[in-house]
Amino acid sequence: MTSKQRSAPASLATVAAAAGVSIATVSRIVNGETRRASAETVERVRKAIAVVGYHPNHAGRTLRRRESRLVAMLAPNLDNLVMAAIAASTEAALRAAGYVMILCDTHDRPDLQDEYLNAMRSQVVRGYIMVASVPSAGLKDFVADGAPMVFVNRRPPFGRGAFVGIDNVKAGADAADMLWSAGLRRCGVLAPAQGSSVTRDRLKGFCGRMRALGVTEIPAAEAAGRSHLEIGYEAARRLAARNGWLEGLMCVSDQIAYGAYRFARESGIVIPERCKLVGIDGNPLNRWIAPWLRSIEVKYEDFGEPIVELLDHVWHAGGDAEHIMPHGVA
Amino acid sequence: MTSKQRSAPASLATVAAAAGVSIATVSRIVNGETRRASAETVERVRKAIAVVGYHPNHAGRTLRRRESRLVAMLAPNLDNLVMAAIAASTEAALRAAGYVMILCDTHDRPDLQDEYLNAMRSQVVRGYIMVASVPSAGLKDFVADGAPMVFVNRRPPFGRGAFVGIDNVKAGADAADMLWSAGLRRCGVLAPAQGSSVTRDRLKGFCGRMRALGVTEIPAAEAAGRSHLEIGYEAARRLAARNGWLEGLMCVSDQIAYGAYRFARESGIVIPERCKLVGIDGNPLNRWIAPWLRSIEVKYEDFGEPIVELLDHVWHAGGDAEHIMPHGVA
DNA sequence: CTGAAAGCGCTTACAG
DNA sequence: CTGAAAGCGCTTACAG
Numbered sequence: 257m258t259s260k261q262r263s264a265p266a267s268l269a270t271v272a273a274a275a276g277v278s279i280a281t282v283s284r285i286v287n288g289e290t291r292r293a294s295a296e297t298v299e300r301v302r303k304a305i306a307v308v309g310y311h312p313n314h315a316g317r318t319l320r321r322r323e324s325r326l327v328a329m330l331a332p333n334l335d336n337l338v339m340a341a342i343a344a345s346t347e348a349a350l351r352a353a354g355y356v357m358i359l360c361d362t363h364d365r366p367d368l369q370d371e372y373l374n375a376m377r378s379q380v381v382r383g384y385i386m387v388a389s390v391p392s393a394g395l396k397d398f399v400a401d402g403a404p405m406v407f408v409n410r411r412p413p414f415g416r417g418a419f420v421g422i423d424n425v426k427a428g429a430d431a432a433d434m435l436w437s438a439g440l441r442r443c444g445v446l447a448p449a450q451g452s453s454v455t456r457d458r459l460k461g462f463c464g465r466m467r468a469l470g471v472t473e474i475p476a477a478e479a480a481g482r483s484h485l486e487i488g489y490e491a492a493r494r495l496a497a498r499n500g501w502l503e504g505l506m507c508v509s510d511q512i513a514y515g516a517y518r519f520a521r522e523s524g525i526v527i528p529e530r531c532k533l534v535g536i537d538g539n540p541l542n543r544w545i546a547p548w549l550r551s552i553e554v555k556y557e558d559f560g561e562p563i564v565e566l567l568d569h570v571w572h573a574g575g576d577a578e579h580i581m582p583h584g585v586a
Numbered sequence: 587m588t589s590k591q592r593s594a595p596a597s598l599a600t601v602a603a604a605a606g607v608s609i610a611t612v613s614r615i616v617n618g619e620t621r622r623a624s625a626e627t628v629e630r631v632r633k634a635i636a637v638v639g640y641h642p643n644h645a646g647r648t649l650r651r652r653e654s655r656l657v658a659m660l661a662p663n664l665d666n667l668v669m670a671a672i673a674a675s676t677e678a679a680l681r682a683a684g685y686v687m688i689l690c691d692t693h694d695r696p697d698l699q700d701e702y703l704n705a706m707r708s709q710v711v712r713g714y715i716m717v718a719s720v721p722s723a724g725l726k727d728f729v730a731d732g733a734p735m736v737f738v739n740r741r742p743p744f745g746r747g748a749f750v751g752i753d754n755v756k757a758g759a760d761a762a763d764m765l766w767s768a769g770l771r772r773c774g775v776l777a778p779a780q781g782s783s784v785t786r787d788r789l790k791g792f793c794g795r796m797r798a799l800g801v802t803e804i805p806a807a808e809a810a811g812r813s814h815l816e817i818g819y820e821a822a823r824r825l826a827a828r829n830g831w832l833e834g835l836m837c838v839s840d841q842i843a844y845g846a847y848r849f850a851r852e853s854g855i856v857i858p859e860r861c862k863l864v865g866i867d868g869n870p871l872n873r874w875i876a877p878w879l880r881s882i883e884v885k886y887e888d889f890g891e892p893i894v895e896l897l898d899h900v901w902h903a904g905g906d907a908e909h910i911m912p913h914g915v916a
Numbered sequence: 917c918t919g920a921a922a923g924c925g926c927t928t929a930c931a932g
Numbered sequence: 933c934t935g936a937a938a939g940c941g942c943t944t945a946c947a948g
Contacts, residue, residue, distance in 0.1 A: 278919045280918075281919075283942065287943085293917065311708060314941095315941070316940075316941030319649055319926085319941080319943095320943045322924065324645070336670075347690075361678075378642050379644055379686075517875055518873070518874045544815055546875050547848075598925065609926085609927095624934090627934085646924075646927085649942085650926045652940065
């Protein structure tokens with residue numbers, strides 16, 4: 257039975273004393289360098305470790321090695337299954353490589369992003385995974401300093417950097433094809449007001465393809481805000497007020513489609529009979545409760561591997577790099 | 587312009603040399619002890635900090651102080667908006683109190699939970715927030731050792747510990763009332779097979795209330811698995827196969843209701859006309875795309891504050907404690 | 917095969 | 933008001 261009193265935790269010195277060997281020897285054995293020690297010593301140290309209940313203290317190791325096994329992920333929010341899928345897969349890939357991921361919620365705010373960047377540097381993290389980063393003074397400094405970074409979804413805001421994401425221009429074009437091949441000719445677009453590179457590219461791809469198909473007029477509505485749900489609702493309201501209900505709507509993200517769906521329902525419009533919705537992201541909830549939504553599928557649960565690969569690349573080779581993920585048409 | 591070469595980061599010693607003062611003085615000023623230094627010295631040090639680009643290294647501080655500002659949250663998954671809301675609010679509350687949260691995804695697996703507990707102890711974290719923890723050997727040891735822990739949603743598995751969650755028995759009873767007051771008399775229950783304390787309490791409350799209302803037969807179906815979506819689908823299938831479609835279904839969680847909804851749709855059953863669904867959790871997506879679901883509302887975005895309060899309690903006062911959160915009937 | 921020793925960056929009584 | 937010094941736990945050439 258373990259005592260309920262908290263005593264000073266055992267250190268290498270405690271183990272060394274218990275085993276009657278030097279600290280250096282214990283350190284080597286703890287770190288798996290067992291071939292350079294006699295079997296008998298290894299055994300004695302192992303026993304001592306169990307007896308005194310030793311657990312390594314990474315502060316000491318980090319201080320000495322000048323690097324930790326921590327990797328920071330900065331994400332704009334957690335309330336989106338897209339983020340959850342990216343975070344979960346990256347966490348798994350990092351863990352498999354022996355790293356621990358710290359997930360920071362920046363709320364899409366530059367000031368919080370900088371606060372976290374500084375906090376993470378103080379933790380001596382080994383790398384930064386910036387999911388949908390926002391341009392900020394601190395980020396600019398980190399990039400200039402050559403901090404090991406991988407950007408996800410949104411492209412590096414200051415040029416340099418590794419990138420993992422889909423071809424958003426193509427995804428937008430595919431969304432156009434989806435509506436077109438369903439026979440719809442008069443379609444609108446719903447998007448966030450202050451678009452990131454993601455939004456811009458998806459719009460560009462969609463409109464480009466539509467024009468190539470001979471469509472000259474593409475009604476569009478935007479709305480500001482942080483929640484794509486609310487953006488979708490408001491943009492749908494504006495578009496309907498201006499252009500009435502169109503045959504189809506291309507929504508820059510599935511969450512925007514969810515918002516548009518709600519406004520349609522409240523307006524007595526039946527989706528998809530009266531108006532077809534197409535989104536981008538392939539939200540995993542679609543097949544369960546949003547069967548009315550057709551979406552460009554992105555396998556965010558596959559992002560973890562290439563993200564860690566690129567981080568590795570940044571560590572060892574350095575220099576820019578990108579990994580474009582495939583997307584599907586469900 | 588910052589150099590693109592990475593040089594050794596500035597330490598207190600760098601600053602001290604640049605300012606022509608001792609390391610101790612710089613340390614004091616960095617830590618805000620400015621009243622014990624002359625204004626002139628403070629100014630000189632501040633300037634030196636800016637010039638050499640100093641940023642504190644927490645490894646050194648943690649080693650010396652024998653404690654960090656890190657708090658670990660272990661959660662069974664991220665792919666549920668319930669978790670996202672708890673994580674986001676806790677992160678905000680911790681940040682306001684000067685702590686940094688590390689979010690770990692245990693995938694509801696005892697082995698991973700133990701792996702993370704050990705990793706977090708090595709990071710010298712100051713506390714552990716166990717969201718829906720699972721019983722494990724490591725957890726038992728940590729509890730016995732008196733590690734500072736707050737349990738969320740699921741009760742402490744080994745007796746001792748602080749707890750934040752709702753009154754699940756009452757929530758189950760409220761769900762029963764919801765169906766009853768809608769005039770439904772023949773209702774079934776959908777639940778996960780290996781129920782946690784959450785599931786058990788919700789079922790207990792529901793069945794107890796139903797019996798009190800004179801209902802003697804309550805058809806129930808269970809299914810195993812990790813995904814409540816799939817559990818809901820499968821349990822609905824089993825119940826329908828055994829009892830046909832009932833008037834109403836009480837789903838232990840909203841995610842289970844989503845699963846049941848899909849099975850109903852695939853079976854040509856119209857929800858809610860043919861069968862009413864009641865869930866528990868108040869998933870924020872309901873109002874957007876699941877208007878057919880009535881749910882017992884839980885404000886998970888309010889959990890952060892009491893969680894941090896209880897952690898504080900554990901640190902200072904110690905001993906068991908609990909904070910029961912209210913829930914609503916939407 | 918093993919150990920003594922230096923040093924990572926920081927804090928903190930203590931002395932002055 | 934300021935500094936010299938010890939020490940937190942660990943790793944790692946180096947010597948033997």
